[in-house]
Amino acid sequence: MSTAAAPESLLPLSAEELLMTTRGVRKRLDFSRPVERDVLRSCVAAALQAPSGSNRWALQFVIVTDADRRRAIGEAYRAGYETYRSLDGVYIGSIEKGDPDLDRQQQRTASSADFLAEHMGEAPAIVAACAPGRAEEGPAIRKTTLLGSVMPGMWSFMLAARLRGLGTCWTTVSLFEEEATAAAFGIDKDAVTIAAVSPVAYTRGTDFKPALRPDPDEVIHWDQW
Ligand SMILES: Cc1cc2nc3c(=O)[nH]c(=O)nc-3n(C[C@H](O)[C@H](O)[C@H](O)COP(=O)(O)O)c2cc1C
Incomplete structure (x- = not known):
């Protein structure tokens, strides 16, 4: 069991700055610099402090x-992205917000x-945040509990990563190619749900x-709504 974070160097960000500036990082990932296992381990330690349904700690990471x-993983991601790119109104670049700045x-x-x-x-490390079981089985509360037991922890992982100078990006498009991605x-x-996949790398700046x-x-x- 573990409660204390290992001493290590963290960016001097206030909690508010951390919440307001943790972006999806892609172009500023430094692919040339490996990420130490101990640093990844401490991000997982932070993730494991997040809530989980029935305190069951369903969250699992494949790093x-x-x-x-x-x-x-990169090939499956590229193939999934091609499918995503073809979906007008879903693909990020096809969504108009109706305001020039936006x-x-x-x-x-x-x-x-x-x-x-x-x-x-x-990316020097690629993380899949997972839970045992399948989200599509059973009543709606099973899906929300299963995915809801992964997502807060994964977001904590990403916040902890940012504090350590790492960039991450929440992604799901590789699940258009779920079989290849899982493999x-x-x-x-058939036994495990992947809720998110993220590159992890030190950021440039x-x-x-x-x-x-x-x-x-x-x-x-x-x-009321
Ligand atoms: C459920 C979900 C799925 C996402 N899937 C992808 C993805 O497959 N690829 C990607 O590049 N970004 C993906 N994103 C990241 C979003 O594009 C990003 O959060 C959004 O553009 C806001 O970016 P920002 O937080 O850097 O401002 C996903 C985010 C969420 C929450």
């Missing part, structure tokens, strides 16, 4: 650094996503900014 497996931000993010499609396999991670896809987002009042429904 791939092996070059052949990374190449296979549209520019959207196209920048699309260009970044296109870049990752070509380079996923070059590349050594996962039995550590300065990231808050992104444009809706005003809180656009998404809050006080008292």
Whole structure:
């Protein structure tokens, strides 16, 4: 059992800065620098402090650094991205927000996503956040509990990674190629759900900014929807 984080050097970010500046990083991932296992281990330690349904600790990580497996994950990612790119209204670059600043931000993010499609396999580490079991089986509460037991922990992993100078990016498009992706991670896809796949690498520079987002009042429904 583990409760204390190992001493290591963390970026001097306030909690608010960490929450406001943890971006999906793609073009600024440094593919040339390996990520130490102990650093990845401490990100997992932070992830494991997140909530989980019935306190069952369903969250499991597959962290791939092996070059052949990374190449296979990258190929499945590229193939999945091609499917995603063909889906008008779903593909990030086909979504119009109806405001010039937001549209520019959207196209920048699309260009970044296109870049990752070509380079996923070059990330020094690629992480799959998983849970035993299949999300599609059983009643709705089973799906929400299964995925809800993975996602808070994975986001904590990403926040912990940012604190350690690492970049991550939540991705799912490789699940268009679930069989190949699961095989590349050594996962039995009939027994395990992959909730997210992320590259992990040190970032080139550590300065990231808050992104444009809706005003809180656009998404809050006080008292009733
Ligand atoms: C459920 C989910 C799936 C995503 N899938 C992908 C993906 O497959 N590829 C990708 O490049 N980004 C993916 N993203 C990242 C989003 O594009 C990103 O969070 C969004 O553009 C906001 O970027 P920012 O946080 O850097 O501002 C995904 C994010 C979520 C939450």
